[in-house]
Amino acid sequence: MQIAINTVLAAGMTFVILTGGIDLSVGSVLALCTVVGATIMVREDLSPWTSIPLALLACMATGAACGAINGWVCEKWKLPSFIVTLGMLNVASGLARVVSDNSTITGLPQPFVDFGNQIYFGVLPSIFLIAIVVVLIGWFILRFTVFGRFIFAIGTNEEAVRLSGHNPRIFKIAVFTISGLTAGVAAMVFLLRLNVGSPIAGIGYELNAIAAVIIGGTSLSGGKGSIIGTLVGACILQVLATGLQLLGAEDNVKPIVIGTVIVLAVVLDTYRNRLLRNLEAR
Amino acid sequence: MTTDFKETAPGADPVAIAERDQDHDAGPILKLQGVGKRFPGVVALRNVTFEIERGEGHVLLGENGAGKSTLINLLGGLFPPDEGSIWFNGAPYHPASPFEAFSKGIRVVHQELNLLSNLTVAENLLFEQLPSRRGLVNFREMNRRATELLAEVGLDISPSTVVSRLGVAQMQLVEIAKALAHESKLLVLDEPTATLTSKEVDRLFEILHRLRERKVTILYISHRLQEIYEVGDRVTVLRDGQHVTTRPLQGLVIPDIVRLMVGRTVEDQGVFREDIQPSDEALAVDNLRLTETSPPISFSVRKGEIVGIAGLVGSGRTEAVRAIFGADPKVAGTIRVGGHAVTIASPKDAVAAGICLMTEDRKQQGLLLDMSCAENITITDLKRLSRWGLLDRAAENAASERLVASLRVKTPTIFHKVGTFSGGNQQKVVIAKWLYRGSNALICDEPTRGIDVGAKAEIYELMGRLAADGKGILVVSSDLPELMSICHRILVFSNGRIAGEVPRAEFDQNRILSLAYEEYGRARGN
Numbered sequence: 001m002q003i004a005i006n007t008v009l010a011a012g013m014t015f016v017i018l019t020g021g022i023d024l025s026v027g028s029v030l031a032l033c034t035v036v037g038a039t040i041m042v043r044e045d046l047s048p049w050t051s052i053p054l055a056l057l058a059c060m061a062t063g064a065a066c067g068a069i070n071g072w073v074c075e076k077w078k079l080p081s082f083i084v085t086l087g088m089l090n091v092a093s094g095l096a097r098v099v100s101d102n103s104t105i106t107g108l109p110q111p112f113v114d115f116g117n118q119i120y121f122g123v124l125p126s127i128f129l130i131a132i133v134v135v136l137i138g139w140f141i142l143r144f145t146v147f148g149r150f151i152f153a154i155g156t157n158e159e160a161v162r163l164s165g166h167n168p169r170i171f172k173i174a175v176f177t178i179s180g181l182t183a184g185v186a187a188m189v190f191l192l193r194l195n196v197g198s199p200i201a202g203i204g205y206e207l208n209a210i211a212a213v214i215i216g217g218t219s220l221s222g223g224k225g226s227i228i229g230t231l232v233g234a235c236i237l238q239v240l241a242t243g244l245q246l247l248g249a250e251d252n253v254k255p256i257v258i259g260t261v262i263v264l265a266v267v268l269d270t271y272r273n274r275l276l277r278n279l280e281a282r
Numbered sequence: 283m284t285t286d287f288k289e290t291a292p293g294a295d296p297v298a299i300a301e302r303d304q305d306h307d308a309g310p311i312l313k314l315q316g317v318g319k320r321f322p323g324v325v326a327l328r329n330v331t332f333e334i335e336r337g338e339g340h341v342l343l344g345e346n347g348a349g350k351s352t353l354i355n356l357l358g359g360l361f362p363p364d365e366g367s368i369w370f371n372g373a374p375y376h377p378a379s380p381f382e383a384f385s386k387g388i389r390v391v392h393q394e395l396n397l398l399s400n401l402t403v404a405e406n407l408l409f410e411q412l413p414s415r416r417g418l419v420n421f422r423e424m425n426r427r428a429t430e431l432l433a434e435v436g437l438d439i440s441p442s443t444v445v446s447r448l449g450v451a452q453m454q455l456v457e458i459a460k461a462l463a464h465e466s467k468l469l470v471l472d473e474p475t476a477t478l479t480s481k482e483v484d485r486l487f488e489i490l491h492r493l494r495e496r497k498v499t500i501l502y503i504s505h506r507l508q509e510i511y512e513v514g515d516r517v518t519v520l521r522d523g524q525h526v527t528t529r530p531l532q533g534l535v536i537p538d539i540v541r542l543m544v545g546r547t548v549e550d551q552g553v554f555r556e557d558i559q560p561s562d563e564a565l566a567v568d569n570l571r572l573t574e575t576s577p578p579i580s581f582s583v584r585k586g587e588i589v590g591i592a593g594l595v596g597s598g599r600t601e602a603v604r605a606i607f608g609a610d611p612k613v614a615g616t617i618r619v620g621g622h623a624v625t626i627a628s629p630k631d632a633v634a635a636g637i638c639l640m641t642e643d644r645k646q647q648g649l650l651l652d653m654s655c656a657e658n659i660t661i662t663d664l665k666r667l668s669r670w671g672l673l674d675r676a677a678e679n680a681a682s683e684r685l686v687a688s689l690r691v692k693t694p695t696i697f698h699k700v701g702t703f704s705g706g707n708q709q710k711v712v713i714a715k716w717l718y719r720g721s722n723a724l725i726c727d728e729p730t731r732g733i734d735v736g737a738k739a740e741i742y743e744l745m746g747r748l749a750a751d752g753k754g755i756l757v758v759s760s761d762l763p764e765l766m767s768i769c770h771r772i773l774v775f776s777n778g779r780i781a782g783e784v785p786r787a788e789f790d791q792n793r794i795l796s797l798a799y800e801e802y803g804r805a806r807g808n
Contacts, residue, residue, distance in 0.1 A: 085673045144662045145671045153661055156650040163609055163647050164715065165633025223652055 010212035012182025020222030021081035025088035027205035037106035038197025048109035067180020071173030096199035104118035105247030116192030155222025316367035341514035345734035358390035359383035375737035387467035404428035404441035560587035566722035566753025570615030577779035593775030640722035651701035656682035662719035708736025
């Protein structure tokens, strides 16, 4: 079930990485969003039908705000996103503790818990559905919109885009906002699945998201990649984790295998590109 | 061919090799025999055979894509040939790496500058063998030797300057100085003058002359045909990866050389369109100041007019046009487009006002190399192709197809990546993207740098067509004959100010050059 959360985070991460940036803060932004969402939903004075949509909105707004701050700070002071989002990782994590008073928040409304357990068409859990919708929206934006074209163009050559008469900063702030927004959505998925808001949720999630994007063939230097690739990357990670579990691999061995596979996947991708180019040549 | 070779090959006989190794002063320094090299999709070199004599100045010519760069890279040890053999200094030559080429005595100054931009000039110059004592760099010795080398190329900068702070021309001179830091037997220069002004070029020729007195062989590549007579005794022409001829330069005139390069006759310079009568003002700049202390710049360009900007590299030409376009900040000045004052704080404002800038560095600033031809053309105005933020690909492809056909961009489809295009075709894509935007004031910074003769003529013709359409064109160029052939007027920049304006009727190379040097003479108190 981890795959749903990772896919949603990785979808937003794809936007950032395509422009040549990175977002290390998504894990702790997710934690912040879970406690914000949970705090709203456990309020006794609101009916579930008010509190659930409100929590959803609050999650997305909190995430988007964190992302927008990331992007704005990067562009305002021309800082590398690595540094800025590393800062946000800590800030959001601290805020999550403050909001939750350092405790996990339980007792989410029953309709919410029920929706989380819902399975559609006999095979499709609700949280998968959310992940698929997020991927489809991301795919559509990158493939069919002007905004998507600019993301690829900025990742390819930001200065050329600027000198073509555009303002790349707006787009770069936008991709961080999108990444924050998907962290908010992923927080809802987290709440649906585990039914607790926790300030220590999401630790290391950013690295899994980055791994999914990279395995999916998106270039860390920007300009090349796709969100469908990211989905495949997230699936590969999940299949590995589940597969190792079924094989009865020791817990200590799993990260060793997964780490190796991440590197091998990128090696294979490079090799495959070279092979394709040679084939084209013939 | 092959049997012929065996009879005359130096070193075909082991005894001959031994003899030759002892006697380095005889026979050709470099011999290529049936050399071939394939890349995915292209045959870069095919059965190339020629010799370079010891101590001669040898000019290598060919249009873009003729295989010159491939040949140089073979010599520089970047990759091995697929076929044939190379002999250097009497021995078979197969360098496994650029370092091996370097240590065997072949020094290549590539067209793309290969300096370490965060290190100082001195560190770059002596990088292969930093003067050191017990593993610690001897900075005093390093700076002393660097100062000598810089003096040799006439570059007046401190050896401790960080390379990234230098201009392109200065970097080029540093590259040449670097080649002088170590004695080489064969010095290969790929388009060394592309970014240099005439004074610096003269300096370079002096250096090359001195090197030849020291028996260094020079292999020289340039698109500026006027200058090759200064450097070379003999010329080798490549066309489409094949060897066309190797012959003495003496008695060979430029039109003949061009014919050998392109296999057909072309106008080697632009044709001035007498028929165009400039009308109203297209672009005017009033008292533009880049910094508080810099002199004000004022000039105007009329519709249908091609105005040249001449001047030495570093005279403020590029800086001025970048400031007009909003790419770099300025402190004062008004800009009028079509008679109306406009506020330009960023390239976005400039483009909206109808100004465009074709930057001097196509690859770094002009193009999205990893993206398709169509995507590069339409990037200047995607709004026109979209409704509610959705791209209309059919409209995009149609617009791109139309421009590709009208500018005769050579590409199999508009979906090919521009990174694979030749320099001339890349420049056409840059022009296409601004035509697509419909800009009325076109600023072209070095529009023909590194472009072959055929493509140059097409670009000149295109500029004439655009002027005839009523666009105002400003051309910055280091190639004076080029400006003199296509422009109505030439503004001469010197040390940050406009030293003078020369109308077409009074075009004279000496006059323009003396204007270009004017402010520098004054600055030094001459």
